[in-house]
Amino acid sequence: MIGGSILYCEIINKDKKYHIPAYARYNLAIGSGKGAKAYDVDGREFIDFTSGIGVNSLGYSDKGWAKAVAAQAGKLQHVSNLYFSPVTAELAEVLCEQTDYAKAFFCNSGAEANECAIKIARKYSFDKYGPGRNKIITLNNSFHGRTLATLTATGQNAMHNWFFPFAEGFDYAAAGDIGELIKKADNTTCGVILEIIQGEGGVVPLSGDYLEEVAALCRAKDILLIIDEVQTGVGRTGRFLAAEHYGIQADITTLAKGLGGGLPIGACLCKEFLGNVLSAGTHGTTFGGNPVACAGALYVMQKIGDPEFLDLVETKGSYMREKITYMPGVKSVRGMGLMIGIELENGVSSDIAKKCIDNGLIVLTAKSLLRLLPPLNISYKDINKGLSLLNAVLSKNTGETI
Numbered sequence: 001m002i003g004g005s006i007l008y009c010e011i012i013n014k015d016k017k018y019h020i021p022a023y024a025r026y027n028l029a030i031g032s033g034k035g036a037k038a039y040d041v042d043g044r045e046f047i048d049f050t051s052g053i054g055v056n057s058l059g060y061s062d063k064g065w066a067k068a069v070a071a072q073a074g075k076l077q078h079v080s081n082l083y084f085s086p087v088t089a090e091l092a093e094v095l096c097e098q099t100d101y102a103k104a105f106f107c108n109s110g111a112e113a114n115e116c117a118i119k120i121a122r123k124y125s126f127d128k129y130g131p132g133r134n135k136i137i138t139l140n141n142s143f144h145g146r147t148l149a150t151l152t153a154t155g156q157n158a159m160h161n162w163f164f165p166f167a168e169g170f171d172y173a174a175a176g177d178i179g180e181l182i183k184k185a186d187n188t189t190c191g192v193i194l195e196i197i198q199g200e201g202g203v204v205p206l207s208g209d210y211l212e213e214v215a216a217l218c219r220a221k222d223i224l225l226i227i228d229e230v231q232t233g234v235g236r237t238g239r240f241l242a243a244e245h246y247g248i249q250a251d252i253t254t255l256a257k258g259l260g261g262g263l264p265i266g267a268c269l270c271k272e273f274l275g276n277v278l279s280a281g282t283h284g285t286t287f288g289g290n291p292v293a294c295a296g297a298l299y300v301m302q303k304i305g306d307p308e309f310l311d312l313v314e315t316k317g318s319y320m321r322e323k324i325t326y327m328p329g330v331k332s333v334r335g336m337g338l339m340i341g342i343e344l345e346n347g348v349s350s351d352i353a354k355k356c357i358d359n360g361l362i363v364l365t366a367k368s369l370l371r372l373l374p375p376l377n378i379s380y381k382d383i384n385k386g387l388s389l390l391n392a393v394l395s396k397n398t399g400e401t402i
Helices: 006-018 063-075 086-099 110-129 148-153 178-184 208-221 242-246 291-304 307-325 349-358 380-398
Strands: 030-034 037-040 045-048 103-107 135-139 170-173 189-194 224-228 252-255 266-270 330-336 339-344 364-366 369-372
Touching: 045 380, 063 291, 086 103, 086 266, 086 291, 103 110, 110 135, 110 148, 110 189, 110 224, 110 252, 110 266, 170 178, 178 208, 189 208, 208 224, 208 242, 291 307, 307 330, 307 339, 307 380, 349 364, 349 369, 349 380
Parallel strands: 135 170, 135 189, 189 224, 224 252
Antiparallel strands: 030 037, 037 045, 103 266, 252 266, 330 339, 339 369, 364 369
């Protein structure tokens, strides 16, 4: 059991006293990290298979990333969006060239990026067709954020509570059921938003055939296809965008999490015909395109944009999934690249996650599954050490060994 020192108690008590209890925290206080290793405030080492829910794409305290961020902070930490910023303009160029999109809008999170996408879809439709064509269709089991609009867009009934009234103009279709989507995509529909892999919904991939059918439907009806790549994007699946696995380019793609390498940044990317939908005064954010966050993102792009780097992500992910498949108590393993979901034969995933922490391994959950999102540059040495720890926990849980 960890977290028994005086320092641990002080930190936990202070947090409970002053912080709104919106998080179900594990009994772990992380004080520092390097690469795929995190260290608690007492100096205990953990292999981190979460990278801050996919945010620390290059692990903790990458030297080149830290140098790039520090250099920008020493030169200019913030500038109003009323003026031009060289590093922000450069990041927009690099992102658009990497993804073959025409324009980018920067914000601070995935939820904000999805809000921007929703506004583009509705204004595009309003400008072209007039009022009344504003419905956004999302998929059951999806997750798109926690603002009022993106929470409404999230297709999970358990989350549609307490904060009434929810935003109007959203409808839901069963993931994978093209027939239901066709019925719902009427003349009031302006956009469809989906995830290639439903991350918070349990690491559930959508099929390539279904994605192609959705894209064809949207093209035929002039409905904008929005792909939420907040969790799957920036190399997580072994391609810069997960949609690349299927040869699909959405009208709008949203990014966040791993883009900044640890700093808050989101991006909404769109095709050329949508590039001027949001004119001056129709959207904005004080901190969007912050130079320090953009400097961190530029460094991430330099590393992750390399095809050889992305091939390694895919190879490491396949290696991990194969090893995990044969561990005790594992029913199935799914995902792409270094986005991995583990279905257990028995046991509660949250209980297993706590036991992993007690044994020096940090993992995530997604509904009933264990979820792994390790740093994209994690070494095989750290992969093997983390897998050994996971196997030990699962073995003890099932009474089996391999």
